[in-house]
Amino acid sequence: MSGFDFTVILESLPFLWEGLQLSFFLTFLAIIGGLGFGVLLALARLSGIRALSLVAATYVNLIRSVPLILVIFWFYFLVPLALGRPVGGFQSAVIAFVMFEAAYYSEIMRAGIKSVAKGQVQAAKSTGLGYWRTQRHIVLPQAFRNMIPVLVTQAIILFQDTSLVFVVSLRDFMTVSSIVARTEGRLVEMYLFAAAVYFVICFAGSLAVRRLQSKVAT
């Protein structure tokens, strides 16, 4: 094998940077959407209304037993159909990730909400707070605090998962690396570089989680 060629990486840096930005943006949107929808799912499961919790539980278990790639294919095919007009791959991917991650986030939140002591809810009720105000001011703030490390860990996993948009050729960091790798014929350099970039980002993230954990624990 001829020597390691760094110039390929240097020359394609702007292109790669665009891909990385898309990866981050996708992760960011999926976290926001996933958290929002996840909270609703978790509350539905714990609501005590049979039908509502059944629907939420079915949804969560369904999504969790199917590979992410299949979910991406599903939404890639369904979203344009549902809207009746073709939409960009990015929108479909965002929706797929939000729907997929919400199932995982809701499980984390369900555990978090359950970890809030029962007396808190009873106290809130007896001070005259309604259901939504109890959740909003009493339960969720405490639950979130306990969940932060797990949520961040899930965000790191989500960031890794965004590489799967490769299967629908959306130009995230992974896809862009692979495009460069193929056009330049430099597979070794590009894939190892991609691995290194992902490693640095995710490792930094997991170190942050560890610091958070020790902070939350005290």
Add this chain to the structure above:
Amino acid sequence: MGWLISGLGWTVAVSLCAWVVAFVIGALIGVGRTVNNRPISFLCTAYVELFRNVPLLVQLFVWYFAVPELVPEGLGQWMKRGMPMPEFTTTVIALGLYTASRVAEQVRAGIESIPKGLKSAARANGLSGTQMYRYILLPISFRLIVPPLTSEFLTVFKNSSLALTIGLLELTAQSQQIADYTYNSFEAFTAATVIYIFIALVVTGLMQIIETRTAIPGQSGKAA
């Protein structure tokens, strides 16, 4: 239909082989992280961090495209031309080593959750380090970590779908192919979804049997 069944076959074959790799290596690495030997536990920690922090898809590509170029030429040639079923073997290696890092974490957690007193008791009874692991720590920890391992096992099945990116025609790839050829996307994806749910149900059922068989009396399985 024939395509789906052959896809299911590949999915199951890849997942089971990868699980064997993951379990053996994961157990070794997990034990390695707990031993009182700096270099060994450092190496094992490095392994876990490395494999956990790079997306599986990237790892798969590195194994498939980059590694044959990096190893000595003869071996590289063999990997590209001579190796039987290159996509299958690569996926098993990549998925196996990736999952191993996650199994290792569970094994470590299992061993660390065992009260210190048991270790001291083993030492006091004159067991050597190896004997302590063989007779005391491992039997207990493996029984404790059956539930988390169940979910790892399910994850292996789901992650095996990534093999489609290097051209292995497993379940998801087949369903996509059917969608492309017949334009019956809805039916094809529904079929694949149903099969994945079926796999999940079967695996969960089997693991529940193992769980009740191996549960340690007095330690309720639900709480663990």
